[in-house]
Amino acid sequence: MRLLIVALIAAMATLSPQAMAEENKQLLLIAGTPSHGPGDHEFNAGVQLLAQCLKSVPNLEVTIQLNGWPKDEAIFDGKDGILMYMDGGANHPAVQEDRLAFLGGLMKKGVGFMCAHYGVDVPADNGGSEFKQWIGGYYEAGYSCNPMWSPEYKEFPDHPVANGVKPFQIKDEWYMHMRFRDDISGVTPLLVGTPSDDVRDGPYVHPKGPYEHIQADKGKPETMMWAVEREDGGRGVGFTGGHIHKNWGHDDFRKIVLNALVWITGMDVPENGVESTVTAEDLAKNLDPKN
Ligand SMILES: [Zn+2]
Secondary structure (H helix, E strand, C coil), rough: HHHHHHHHHHHHHCCHHHHCCCCEEEEEECCCCCCCCCEECCHHHHHHHHHHHHHHCCEEEEEEECCCCCCCHHHHCCCCCEEEEECCHHHHHHHCCCCHHHHHHHHHHCCEEEEEEHHEECCCCHHHHHHHHHHHHEEEEEEEEEECEEEEECCCCCHHHCCCCCECCCCCCCCEEEEEEEHHHHHHEEECCCCCCCHHHCCCCCCCCCCHHHHCCCCCCCEEEEEECCCCEEECEECCCCCCCCHHHHHHHHHHHHHHHHHCCCCCCCCCCCCCCCCCHHHHCCCCCCC
């Protein structure tokens, strides 16, 4: 009897609102399977590096899932935010089987969602409308394009994800011309740069293009990272860089992604952003085995 009472008191203490408020936030980072040569699309190494950089963030617990969709979906239980850094298109793990419905259930609970690089690419008729709702937009084949280029990010909006991020310029396969929600409603552009005419003229990585509608926008800016706050309370982010692994060594490129990962869990982002250090040695760790 006494044991039972002790157990009950312990249970009540766990459930008190104060205890709930102090609970750590849970972030799940999912890496896709290897697909490219060394140094590119290093999703497994990438999420491990990001997890290492997030260790300094108080009250945040990070779980990593390597090599694709988890075999046991219980890993999603209790997560406040999810990153998908993986190959996409028709093979996007999130659009297979009944996973869009599964993810939709999580989104309704207000779970944060971020997709990076090829992970923002889903078929228009299988995931497109969901991604517009969940993260504000997606890469639509034939509408969006994927040149290798070096946008200059000169200024940032007053948004927590941009905390402490200084202007930077870096070459990556920055997808652009995303298919956003109609009238881009509710979408806050975070990384905006203007491609040169040469970039718009192609070639893009694949398909090579050029597309007339991309060329017709010469002189206009493009959005390569953005954020939404959904009506269900969840937060969403899309980030189109992340092709080249060594780019994680750039402090501002890394910081804006780390900030976003903290932000999607519902946490406040530190005033100066998430501080971290990455060495050349760190960048050489956990790379996918050569094919
Ligand atoms: Zn790529």
